[in-house]
Amino acid sequence: xxxxxxxxxxxxxxxxxxxxxxxxxxxxxxxxxxxxxxxxxxxxxxxxxxxxxxxxxxxxxxxxxxxxxxxxxxxxxxxxxxxxxxxxxxxxxxxxxxxxxxxxxxxxxxxxxxxxxxxxxxxxxxxxxxxxxxxxxxx
Numbered sequence: 001x002x003x004x005x006x007x008x009x010x011x012x013x014x015x016x017x018x019x020x021x022x023x024x025x026x027x028x029x030x031x032x033x034x035x036x037x038x039x040x041x042x043x044x045x046x047x048x049x050x051x052x053x054x055x056x057x058x059x060x061x062x063x064x065x066x067x068x069x070x071x072x073x074x075x076x077x078x079x080x081x082x083x084x085x086x087x088x089x090x091x092x093x094x095x096x097x098x099x100x101x102x103x104x105x106x107x108x109x110x111x112x113x114x115x116x117x118x119x120x121x122x123x124x125x126x127x128x129x130x131x132x133x134x135x136x137x138x139x
Contacts, residue, residue: 004065005094005103008112009055014038016064017057024091044088045069054085054112056105058092065093068105070113070121085113087123 009017018041021028029040045053050072058066070085087109092101113121125131 002057002061004056004060004101005100006056006066006101006108008040009057013055013057013064014041017055020067020089020093021062021089023093026090028089029033036059045059045071048072050074052116054116056109056112058096058101058105060096065092065096066101066105068102068109070109073122077086082119083116084118084120084122085109087121 015038018028018037022037028037029044031040033040035043045055048071052072054068054070054072056070057064066088069088071088072083073086074081074083077096090102090105092099102119110121
């Protein structure tokens with residue numbers, strides 16, 4: 001079997017990403033909105049204040065099987081401000097879990113953050129598997 005490839009989002013990936021999020025989170029975005037999940041995704045990840053977000057996908061046999069989203073944000077620390085990112089809505093299709101795709105996407109997005117000048121990354125999770133992984137790899 002060919003190994004899944006990790007790459008940046010490309011126009012045309014929108015619907016497959018939203019479909020994956022729906023499978024992974026059992027009906028994404030789970031909000032009472034007046035728009036479709038695709039419209040919500042577009043608003044959340046493409047129509048951002050900085051007009052830039054880092055969206056990483058895992059692709060296998062021309063199918064999106066993993067995704068990770070990071071939104072840019074600027075915070076003020078004392079008299080200076082820093083550009084960073086907030087990681088949101090990461091998913092791996094159930095058939096591809098346990099293959100290290102999540103870790104590969106995090107490494108890929110870390111390089112994207114660096115190239116854009118972000119000085120920090122921020123994320124929150126309640127997923128026990130992710131928490132265990134992060135704690136194991138904590139410096």
